[in-house]
Each structure stands twice: as C-alpha cells, then as structure tokens.
Amino acid sequence: MGDKNVLVIGGGTAGLSAAVELANLGVHVELIEKSKFLGGHAIGYTCKAIENTCVKCGACMVEEKLQSAVFHPNINVLAASQVQNISQNNRFSANIRQESLVIDPEKCTNCGLCLNRCPMEGAILQGFSKNNHPFYAVNIKKCLYFKDRSCTICRDECPETAIDLDKKASEHTIEADAVLIAIGFQPFNPKDKPYGYGRFNNVVTGLDLERMLKQSGRVKKPSDNKLPQKIAFIQCVGSRDAKLNHLWCSKVCCGSALRMARLIKERQPKTEIAFFYMDVQTFGKDFEPFYREAQKDIRMIRAIPGDIYEMDDRRLKINFVNNSTHETKEEIVDLVVLSVGITPVEDIGTMSRIFKIGPDESGFLRTDHNGVFTAGTVQGPMSIPETIANSGSVAWKIKKYIDGLTIDD
Amino acid sequence: MISSSEIIDMDQLDHTRCRNWPFLQDFCVTCGMCASSCPASGIDGFDPRMLVRMVSLGLAEEVIDARWPWICTMCGKCENVCPMQIDIADLIRKIRSKREREKVPGILHKGLVAALETGNNLRLPKDDFIFIIEDVAEEVAEEPGFEGFKAPIDKKGANILTTIHNKLVNTHTEDLKHWWKIFHAAKEDWTVTSENWEGTSWGYFTGDDDAMKIMAGRIVEQMEKLEVKTLLWPE
Numbered sequence: 001m002g003d004k005n006v007l008v009i010g011g012g013t014a015g016l017s018a019a020v021e022l023a024n025l026g027v028h029v030e031l032i033e034k035s036k037f038l039g040g041h042a043i044g045y046t047c048k049a050i051e052n053t054c055v056k057c058g059a060c061m062v063e064e065k066l067q068s069a070v071f072h073p074n075i076n077v078l079a080a081s082q083v084q085n086i087s088q089n090n091r092f093s094a095n096i097r098q099e100s101l102v103i104d105p106e107k108c109t110n111c112g113l114c115l116n117r118c119p120m121e122g123a124i125l126q127g128f129s130k131n132n133h134p135f136y137a138v139n140i141k142k143c144l145y146f147k148d149r150s151c152t153i154c155r156d157e158c159p160e161t162a163i164d165l166d167k168k169a170s171e172h173t174i175e176a177d178a179v180l181i182a183i184g185f186q187p188f189n190p191k192d193k194p195y196g197y198g199r200f201n202n203v204v205t206g207l208d209l210e211r212m213l214k215q216s217g218r219v220k221k222p223s224d225n226k227l228p229q230k231i232a233f234i235q236c237v238g239s240r241d242a243k244l245n246h247l248w249c250s251k252v253c254c255g256s257a258l259r260m261a262r263l264i265k266e267r268q269p270k271t272e273i274a275f276f277y278m279d280v281q282t283f284g285k286d287f288e289p290f291y292r293e294a295q296k297d298i299r300m301i302r303a304i305p306g307d308i309y310e311m312d313d314r315r316l317k318i319n320f321v322n323n324s325t326h327e328t329k330e331e332i333v334d335l336v337v338l339s340v341g342i343t344p345v346e347d348i349g350t351m352s353r354i355f356k357i358g359p360d361e362s363g364f365l366r367t368d369h370n371g372v373f374t375a376g377t378v379q380g381p382m383s384i385p386e387t388i389a390n391s392g393s394v395a396w397k398i399k400k401y402i403d404g405l406t407i408d409d
Numbered sequence: 410m411i412s413s414s415e416i417i418d419m420d421q422l423d424h425t426r427c428r429n430w431p432f433l434q435d436f437c438v439t440c441g442m443c444a445s446s447c448p449a450s451g452i453d454g455f456d457p458r459m460l461v462r463m464v465s466l467g468l469a470e471e472v473i474d475a476r477w478p479w480i481c482t483m484c485g486k487c488e489n490v491c492p493m494q495i496d497i498a499d500l501i502r503k504i505r506s507k508r509e510r511e512k513v514p515g516i517l518h519k520g521l522v523a524a525l526e527t528g529n530n531l532r533l534p535k536d537d538f539i540f541i542i543e544d545v546a547e548e549v550a551e552e553p554g555f556e557g558f559k560a561p562i563d564k565k566g567a568n569i570l571t572t573i574h575n576k577l578v579n580t581h582t583e584d585l586k587h588w589w590k591i592f593h594a595a596k597e598d599w600t601v602t603s604e605n606w607e608g609t610s611w612g613y614f615t616g617d618d619d620a621m622k623i624m625a626g627r628i629v630e631q632m633e634k635l636e637v638k639t640l641l642w643p644e
C-alpha cells in the first residue's frame with residue numbers, strides 16, 4: 001500500500017488539501033505547481049477577523065494546508081512545473097518540465113538581500129506566506145541577466161551562494177497510479193466592462209484588494225498611495241452574464257467583498273463604503289448576524305452601475321440608478337473595487353487534450369473516470385471551505401481507486 | 410401605471426402572458442445596469458428595469474397604456490450593457506406597436522399619417538420644398554469658397570442620393586449647409602429628390618413595421634428611378 005503514487009497537478013487550496021489527505025493515508029504524492037509559489041489564489045488572502053472575532057473567511061485554512069503539505073514526508077513538491085504529456089498503461093507516466101528555479105531551496109535562508117539589491121522592479125518575486133520556501137523567486141521575464149546578461153548582483157551578493165542564474169530547466173518523469181487535476185480557476189478579467197479597469201488607476205479587483213490588505217494591512221489608492229475616503233464595491237462583475245456565457249453565480253464574491261469592506265471599516269473607520277449589488281448570496285450559518293452588522297456600516301445599493309469616468313484628480317464618477325426616484329445618479333468615489341467572478345482556467349484546454357476529457361458546457365472540468373480526478377474550483381465556483389471538503393472527498397475516492405487497482409493486480 | 414409603492418394584486422400577474430414576445434425578458438436578473446446607463450431614467454419615473462420586470466410578470470395592458478415606453482429614445486445603451494442579452498429597445502418597440510394607432514402620442518402619430526399620405530411628416534408641398542432647397546443653396550453660394558454652388562434636385566445618375574430630415578427644411582435649415590459644404594469640398598456628385606425625400610421613419614419609433622416598409626420602399630423607388638447606387642440616410 002505504501003508504494004502507491006498519486007500525481008497532483010496544481011498546488012492551490014484544492015491540490016494541497018487533497019495531497020495532505022492522501023499523504024495522511026500513507027499514499028505518496030507528487031505535487032506539481034505551475035507558478036513559483038504554492039498556495040494558489042487564496043494564499044494571497046488576509047485574515048479578516050473583526051474585533052479579534054473570526055469571520056470564517058477561510059484564509060488561515062489555506063495557510064494550514066500549505067504548512068502541512070510542505071513538511072509532509074509523503075509529499076514531494078515540484079514548483080514551476082508543468083505536465084508535457086502523459087501516457088497510461090495501467091499506471092500513468094507523466095513527463096514534467098520544470099523551469100529553472102534559480103534560487104536553491106536547500107541553501108536559501110530567505111534573508112531578502114536579493115530583493116533589496118535587485119535594480120529591476122518586479123524581477124525578484126515574493127511569496128505570500130512564511131511557508132513559501134524559498135520566499136523569493138527570480139522572474140526571468142524581468143531579470144536583466146536573462147535579458148542581456150548585464151546584471152549579476154543577486155548572485156554575487158547572495159551570502160549563501162544560493163543563486164545560480166545559469167541553472168537550466170529540467171525534465172522529470174513521474175509514475176503514478178492516479179492523477180488529480182486541481183488547477184483552480186481564472187479570475188474574470190474586467191477590462192471590457194464599462195468600468196475602466198486597466199485604464200483608471202483607482203479601479204481594482206477584489207483580488208487586488210485582498211493582496212493589498214495582506215501585504216500592507218491598509219487599503220490605499222494606487223494613484224497616490226493615500227487612504228481613500230470613499231470606496232465603491234461593484235458585485236457580479238463577470239458572473240451571471242449571458243453575454244459572456246457565464247451564467248453561474250461565483251458564490252464567493254459577496255462574502256469576500258463584505259468581509260473586506262467590514263475590515264476596512266474597522267481599520268480605517270472614516271472610510272465611506274457603498275456596495276452595489278443585485279442580491280446578496282448567503283454564506284454559512286453565521287450569515288445573518290454578519291450581514292446585519294455589515295448593513296450598519298456599509299451603504300447597500302441594489303443596482304449595478306452603468307459607467308465609470310475618471311476625473312482630472314483621478315477620482316471616479318459612477319453612474320447608477322437611484323432606486324427610489326428611478327433617476328440616474330452620479331456619485332464620486334476615490335476607489336472602485338470590482339468583485340470579479342470565478343471563471344474556467346485557461347489550462348483546462350491543455351488538460352482536456354492531455355487526458356482526452358471534455359469540459360462541461362460552462363467550460364469547467366469534472367471527472368472521476370479511469371484514474372483521472374478533479375477537485376476544487378476547476379470544477380466550478382467554490383469557497384475555500386467547500387474546496388477543502390470537496391478535495392477531501394475526492395482524495396478518498398482516489399484512495400479507493402488505487403486500492404482497487406491493488407486488488408485487480 | 411403601477412407605482413412601486415402600490416400593492417399589486419397577485420392574481421393579476423401571469424408570467425406566461427407575454428411569453429410570445431421574444432425578448433428574453435424572463436432572464437432579467439434585475440441588476441439595474443440598464444437603468445443605471447439609461448439617459449432617460451427618472452423622467453416621469455421611467456425605469457427600464459421596472460419595465461422589463463412588468464413585461465416578465467405579464468402586466469401587458471399596464472405597459473401598453475403607460476407613458477414610459479414613449480419616453481425611451483431607443484438609443485439602445487440599456488441593451489448594450491444588459492448582461493442577460495435582453496433586447497430592451499426592441500421590447501419597448503413591441504410595446505409601442507401594441508398600442509391602438511389613434512392613441513400613439515400626437516406628434517408621432519400625426520407625423521406618420523402625414524408622411525404616408527404626402528411623402529413627408531410636414532405635409533410640405535413639392536413646390537415649397539424646392540423653393541426652400543434653392544433658397545438655402547443661394548445662401549451657401551454667397552459664402553466665400555462656395556461661389557456658384559447649386560443643390561442638385563432629382564439628378565439622374567448621381568453618385569449619392571441623400572434623404573432629408575424634415576426639420577432641416579423647417580426650423581433647422583442651417584444644418585443643411587454643413588452636409589452640402591462637405592459635398593462641395595469633396596467634389597461629390599450628389600442629389601436630393603423633390604418627392605419622398607423624408608429621411609425620418611416614425612414607423613420605427615411607433616413600432617409600425619408596415620409604415621416603415623412603405624417609407625423605405627419609397628426611397629428605394631427613387632433610387633431606381635434616378636439610377637443612383639448609393640444612399641446616404643443621415644438619421
């Protein structure tokens with residue numbers, strides 16, 4: 001039983017949770033993650049406790065799974081890696097290509113000197129968690145050495161000689177008895193909505209805001225780094241949208257946006273917050289008291305705005321219908337947060353090709369046939385707790401499947 | 410019209426009543442983007458979101474009798490932003506089409522009747538029309554750079570036939586000149602017709618497809634008669 005091997009593709013909440021579950025059952029897991037850091041989207045979320053009371057956002061659960069995974073003896077992680085192709089002959093045999101990691105995890109002590117000394121903004125990336133090790137990574141798209149060999153400062157100054165700028169990409173072959181696809185979701189890109197995302201500095205997404213809150217604990221205007229006085233949240237951006245063929249509700253955005261709004265109110269009480277919505281999705285049994293509190297501090301407006309214009313001073317003019325007079329109203333705010341939805345991730349195409357399975361009509365991927373499984377948001381919108389529960393149950397299915405193989409053999 | 414504060418008798422509601430109106434109104438998620446974008450929202454309480462909901466709830470007579478559908482300018486911005494692809498402008502046109510013709514708001518109704526009878530919304534006789542066109546052309550010719558300018562009427566074989574909005578031969582004659590000056594500068598070979606020159610089609614705004622067909626057919630007839638291949642319909 002101990003010699004069974006499962007390949008988990010994707011190291012977000014789903015991949016990590018399933019890996020830990022399987023590893024605890026004595027199964028060996030090869031976890032491959034495309035990006036340089038484990039944790040997926042949710043490792044960038046901050047704890048949103050109000051007055052030290054947990055609001056069950058789930059951020060810490062991801063941290064916990066990450067920590068268990070990286071220290072688990074049954075889990076082997078390959079970051080910056082992707083499946084090239086796979087063959088199945090009883091077992092799966094996968095060819096994996098790992099990009100050069102440049103920074104040697106064995107030697108790196110996460111001192112941060114590379115980031116401090118690097119002359120090129122964005123060339124050294126930072127993780128989101130103390131359990132991202134190494135906490136730094138070289139972004140070869142920005143690094144000057146990879147551009148024209150003109151800079152070797154990080155390598156020269158690293159006190160541990162952990163940086164090898166000439167390190168090559170590597171190929172690995174992984175044999176596995178089952179495969180779990182846990183490649184997550186793609187946040188909707190709102191650039192084509194009439195809200196100026198990508199053009200107006202002070203229009204951000206919910207994910208941008210999560211990261212801002214995690215990194216600095218405050219919300220600031222990207223245009224000048226000052227605190228905003230007035231913030232507007234716009235819900236359902238890219239969800240429940242027939243034109244985009246996104247008929248689903250993304251389920252997590254109402255909770256996420258309201259929790260962030262309340263956190264901002266607690267930390268920056270002078271901020272005025274308006275919340276534009278169609279209807280508020282309930283989340284969990286504590287929704288009722290949470291929502292009651294939220295409504296005290298946050299102006300809830302039951303309409304989705306039409307247009308946003310940027311003014312000379314970078315503030316934003318929002319047009320929306322006033323529900324009592326039915327007139328279009330203009331309001332000026334400092335920051336707009338677009339609650340972007342969960343959409344199918346691009347690599348579902350690659351996975352469909354490699355594993356010869358098709359996505360559903362919405363574009364998400366769900367399977368548990370022939371040793372190939374999916375878990376988490378690759379299947380459709382889920383919150384962190386839902387993702388963890390789903391991944392746990394899929395892990396059990398995988399365990400049954402590979403035990404079945406043993407019997408058949 | 411039912412206002413939002415009035416209590417609606419639930420027995421009145423029949424979700425299936427407007428089902429054969431093919432505008433996906435039942436898909437409305439009441440997000441309000443239509444009303445938030447509409448330039449006419451709020452005029453007499455007009456609210457496209459409410460209107461779509463009323464149709465979805467089967468309140469057919471109420472919307473047909475209401476003033477709201479006639480406030481809409483048919484600009485189509487609502488439809489452009491609607492995430493559920495509801496053809497709101499078409500829906501409004503459908504509502505307008507269901508009103509008894511005699512009850513179509515005055516100017517639209519009278520104008521359309523006039524157009525069908527006389528070829529233009531103003532009942533402007535042919536001679537008066539020609540007089541106005543020539544008079545304005547003379548004014549243009551008095552301006553430096555436009556010496557000898559003439560407005561070609563009924564010119565056979567011209568390159569472009571242009572229709573005329575009735576207000577340009579009524580209260581806005583100055584606006585004729587802009588087009589003409591451009592034609593002159595571009596050395597365009599153009600013409601207007603002495604009959605059936607009307608470019609506005611109030612059949613469109615009143616939801617009257619038959620009237621629209623007649624008006625469009627007349628323009629085509631003129632083009633065939635004068636052997637003009639290109640139509641400029643500046644509406």
Ligand SMILES: Cc1cc2nc3c(=O)[nH]c(=O)nc-3n(C[C@H](O)[C@H](O)[C@H](O)COP(=O)(O)OP(=O)(O)OC[C@H]3O[C@@H](n4cnc5c(N)ncnc54)[C@H](O)[C@@H]3O)c2cc1C
Nearest residue numbers: 010012013014034040041058184185206256376377383384
């Ligand atoms: C704006 C926003 C706010 C949210 N807020 C909350 C919240 O407050 N509370 C909550 O419970 N949930 C929240 N969620 C939902 C939460 O983000 C998800 O439940 C969670 O991230 C799902 O985890 P996952 O592993 O399925 O996907 P992901 O987090 O997307 O992880 C997928 C991982 O797979 C990797 N990957 C992708 N393609 C490949 C490939 N080809 N090969 C290898 N690896 C690959 C990715 O790099 C990534 O690390 C929010 C979502 C959004 C959009």
